[in-house]
Amino acid sequence: MKHKKTTIYLSLFLGIQILFVQFISNYPNFIERYYSNGIYPYISAFFRVIFGWIPFSIGDLFLAIGVFLLLRFFFRLIKSRFKNLIPKLLHLTAFISVLYFCFYFFWGFNYFREPLGKNLGFKQANYTTEQLTVVTEKIILNFNTIHRKLAKNDSLQVHTPYTQKEIYTKALDGYATISKTYPQLTYTRPSIKSSLMSLLQTYIGTAGYLNPLTGEAHINDLIPKTGTPTTTCHEMAHQLGFAAENEANFIGFLASVSNDDLYFQYSGYRMAFGYAISEIRKRDPVLEKELWKTVNRGIIKDFRSSAAFWRQYQNPIEPLVKKGYNSYLKANKQSKGVQSYSYVVNLLIAYFQSKQQ
Secondary structure: OHHHHHHHHHHHHHHHHHHHHHHHOOOHHHHHHHHHHHHHHHHHHHHHHHHHOOOOOHHHHHHHHHHHHHHHHHHHHHHOOOOOHHHHHHHHHHHHHHHHHHHHHHOHHHHHOOOHHHHHOOOOOOOOHHHHHHHHHHHHHHHHHHHHHHHOOOOOOOOOOOOHHHHHHHHHHHHHHHOOOOHHHOOOOOOEEEOOOHHHHHHOOOOEEEEOOOOEEEEOOOOOHHHHHHHHHHHHHHHOOOOOHHHHHHHHHHHHHOOOOHHHHHHHHHHHHHHHHHHHHHHOHHHHHHHHOOOOHHHHHHHHHHHHHHHOOOOOHHHHHHHHHHHHHHHOOOOOHHHHHHHHHHHHHHHHHHHHO
16 A cells, blocks of 8 residues: 555656756756756766776666656556556556656756856857858868878878777876866766677667766767767766756867867867858858868768768668657757757857957
């Protein structure tokens, strides 16, 4: 009887939680002060200490077990011809209620914090095509320069020589550098791991993810290595509590280009160029073609190689997964869904403009 009451209470608690999340999401200043800069850093540090030393992903195991239990639940429900449907649905709702609480308390409230631009003191505004072009040209200039240092020849493709573990270790250096200017980006107690589900991630088109229940940053170790350094720094930004994808992208860029290692700098400008040239394409396709002519041929080969890599894993399921993730982002105050990733351009423009002052 007591067990049934607990199930009912937890099921009812789910509705209360949803209402509370909708309410608190309207108070970013409160979230920023009391959660993101209050209790979250302790929660995050705790999980990274507990799970960081383990060489494999605990989060992936939890995810696999969760999926198995969910499939088993529906299999048994169908097999029993929906016998005792209401009690079983209450158990499922109670389970979802617990997951919902853990997700937001352990990490999810960070979706509703103050914007990163305000946090770092950047002046952000709607940018013009002219501003976008100027910044894209600066990115290309830096990108070409670093490429020449690494490849020694404009037409040669860069190949990152590090192992996954070496990349994860070197990523800490970039954060150590940017923390001197932005103390809020201080990163300690690493918990960065290659995903046990890298092949699955590749098929659904993702390069990495943060498991909010364990605080582990997971990297797809099958993706082209030239993108891995910035992907790693991106997921580390999520660990610091920057949930919005465009903000994690910008911090990933900042930590990469601030790293003394040229392969990290290359990866950072590679990501920045990809988003900037994509925005140029939307506004002026002719200008986009002109800008591509100023890019080293070795860089173009890198982008073509990366595009070929992702094409071989295209499948009918990937668009459905992205559609679901798009809805998830919109439910957490990222109104543009998966397009939120490209909003990093706004931060990049603000960053380059701040360097001129």
